[in-house]
Amino acid sequence: MKTFKWAAVALLFFALVSIVPGHSSAQFKFSDISPDKEYFDQVHYIAELGIVNKADKFNPGNNLTRAHAAKMLVIASGNADMPTPKVQFKDLKPGTEQYKFASRAVELGYFKKKADGSFGPNEKLKRDEMGYALSVAFNLSQSPTVDKPLMLTDMKDHPFAKEINGLYYGGVSQGDAGRFLPKDYLTRSQFALFVARALNDDYKLTVKLPEQTSRTYFAKVATGGDNLNVRTHPAVTGDVVTRLKDGEIVEVIGQTGDWLLVLIDGADGYIHSRYTVEVGTQAPSDDDVATDEPDEPEVSEPEITEPEVTEPEEEPNTPSPTTGLIGKVTTNVLNVRKSPDGTSAVVAKLSLNQKVNIESINGNWAKINLQSGPGYVHKNYLKLINQSGNVLKDRIIVIDAGHGGKDPGATSNKLSEKTVVLKVAKLVEAKLKNAGAKVLLTRSDDTFLSLEQRTAYAKKHYAETFVSIHVNAAGSSAAKGAEVFYDSSTNPNAKESKLLASKIQSNLVKNANMSDRGVKDQRFYVIRNNNVAAVLVELGFITNPDDFKKLSSEQYMELYAEAIYQGLVQYYAAP
Template sequence: MNYFKWATTILLLLTILILSPLQSLASFKFSDVPAEREYFKEVHYIANKGIVNKSINFNPRDKLRRSHVAKMLVIATGNQNVPLINMKIVGLDPASEQYKYANIALQKGFFILNSNGRFNPNEEIKREEMAYALSVAFKLSEKVTAQKPLVLTDVSNHKYAERINGLYYAGITQGDNKKFLPQEKLIRSHFALFVARALDKQFALKVKAPDQQSSVKYVKVKTGDDKDPLNVRSAPSASSKIIDALPNGTLVEVIGSTGVWLKVNIAGVEGYIHEYYTTTNLDSDKPAPIPPKPEPPTPTPSAKLMGKVTVTNLNVRSAGNSSAPLVASLKIGQKVEVLSISGYWAKIRMGSTTGYVHKTYLKLLNQTGNPLRDRVIVVDAGHGGHDPGTVKSSQTEKTITLNVSKKLEAKLRSAGAKVLMTRSTDKYYSLEERTNFAKSNYAEAFVSIHVNAAGFTAKGTETFYDSSSNVNATESRDLATFIQRNIVQKANMVDRGVKDSRFYVIRNNNVAAVLVELGFLSNADDYKKLTSETYANIYADAIYQGLYQYYYKQ
């Protein structure tokens, strides 16, 4: 009899678990958050912790209101049971849920009432106010110093600069192309990423100090006089036009060099500064040395194939393997003659010295003929097989991307490129299989083609690269910029910009890698183009031209 009761109880419990809508993270999935989105794991992580409700849709592109952020931060920080205090919040009923979470959020200092005593719970929140709330909630704030400079370029004079700096160095956000966009409205997918990264280090972005970044080099201006700025010139010559002036102590990004002149990036504008007025020791306060008379630039070697170094330091070895003795070291932007390539190893010559380098860290540049000839380019048509991607009126993302990819393949092959397709048929491959395919075939560039979907008003093209893991982030950004510009111009698309994001196939690549979202199938105007054979050719040609221009740039 006892055995019968025990068995019945177990059966009842199993039935409850099976029928329960509160499914585990392993089985629960929002219908509008596909696995390839960068925020897939983070969204389901915070849903499983009860920070957002589990339902059919997550609505990742919806804008967040102040009441939403207050509730999510209160729950995320474990303060949902904090006793309420007697506080008048204009417009909120003390018996309402909005009042409860606003009351606790105000107690904890996440928010501040406006001058009229209002919380404005239904007001869409800007990223700057989110940064303040998130920084207070998780105690993230960093003073701007030489060790932790302000990398996000659009908040240097912002009232929350230190709090935004704290989010950067905690691995919460790295902005969009080094911009935080403080006035932009916050959307649900971004906030899910931020909260998950704050709660669990497994989601945090990898943070590198400016002088330690593999594909980005910084120097510090050292003129020896705080009142004497360093001129930025339009060309590597003391007689060229002055386009800017940098105060003593300024940190500046170096993107190349010509002799003693450093090519620098200042808020998106390129110019040149003399290297003798700079130091690579970002903490040094010693006065700058008096520069000797500048020497003429070292002439670029003449060869059929050149390699341009894309990382700060590149080891040159005596043989084509990572255990061979070192014979030299190359700097970012330096060019060498490429004698031959075997797999991932390139035999190079610099002056009278020959050696071997890993070609991942070289941008290979043809000196004659088509810039694309012999370049190993992987074209990745998104989705496939049982995964249709975005669908509207029987039109599927997997079909559109394969059509454009095949047309791009034909154009690249006619230019002499070595093109590798992750899929040429309606077959499914995992994201890991796609990146492994590129690596095992010694890829030099990777282009993943997709189609977007959101509310019917969202439209346009956007192109992504990754700076969190990909050592060739700067090259990826260059390639993304060329492709984005061509699609916008040739297909007359709304320009949604080039964006730094952590999509799996670009963050798990180590070459110039981009993910292109051609347009929104959910938008009527974009839909007409995405389903047009004429525009399929235009899209393919635009991506081809982007690749051509990327490799043409020496």
């Protein structure tokens, strides 16, 4: 590039500006499209690309014909120079422009010949035909799933449902008030909008995926005696996959509008929130509760805090000797067993905050020496403290970058939560490794993991602390600041979690100059279903202008990582 002459650079710049969104009218403008029209930039954009002819008028309100659509799609998809296929049409003659583009469109699969062998070049194009052709041309088809349900209600059972669903999630078309209107005719301006969106991300519509949040809770079905339908997607057009009885309790893992995404026997589906009450937030009347259905179990700090489930799948390593390592008991009463086995005989009991010397660690079991001889305790209920050297050395810390893959998390101005938190997680990883910690990432690339997979990963690898990193969002741009969550509902290490949360939060406020939203007790899945010190960090609000600048800044990503790192250092340094 250094050898370019300034004149050449200037010519290149102006050539590019002519097709950049917002600048398409610099050299050419249709006389019948004013700048205030929704489709002004898009129409001129495709004109500059040669998809439509530059002429005095565009005739935006005219209906689009099949011949016009075929030509535009063939050019837009980069197939203008392909050899003309020999396709016989009852109503088109080889050698004509209509034949050239119609035969290519049929060969490419955008359109099909009619049953009588004709193409119908002058027939007005319907929206469902357009949706199919556009989806095939740009490879946008998307079968309806729980993650990407069919949101356009009038496309249920339509033969082009997956193609139209692809337009919705591709940011090309989101219909009209929840309907696609498949049999309506298409105007030239509408098609220009759709083609421009398919070609250029700057024109795409913002796609709101069904909300998948880390907060989970239990809801009780309250129908007054009727069964409640569970559907495949958040609309009454969703297929009914099962039914819930009045009084049943289900776990809610997400929400789309008034519809709750719930887990049922390992599968998921949608129920309407109108017929539920959140357990613990509202006391149901006697009529709401079936006598044979239990309320959400009360959680109390257990007397003996060893897991009743089988140990992690990963086999323990050979016992690792330790030097200068002590363990502080984090539960009221902790059994000391004769051997590293939850069924082994109890030889002693330890009390809250009691400190013991650790001789070795094997998987989840720590060997200690008592006056009566050696014994074993479950290390999940010990805070392991190094008496010399770096406090983080050999500590097993899991860093969880939220969202990922098909789940972008919160987004704003092309910045996604999944990207920000992965960068911060990797920076934290590097700092922890440099301090001698054994740090593990739940994901190290753009991969989707379920909430259950994240907690299972931590348990499988004998995690001693767990930090999940997220970015916040709100309907109002005024919401701003950092906050850190812990769980006291089921996590037996709630007090340790709260201490870790407070250390990280204070560093976020101090190091990154974040507004202080505090430390909060909340039932987020990944911290509620952990049994070690576990926190969920919300770095800031991607929907707030000030926080957005920080979240999109490499400098502040480093500051966020340093805050989390220092919080872990201070947590482990606390006696």
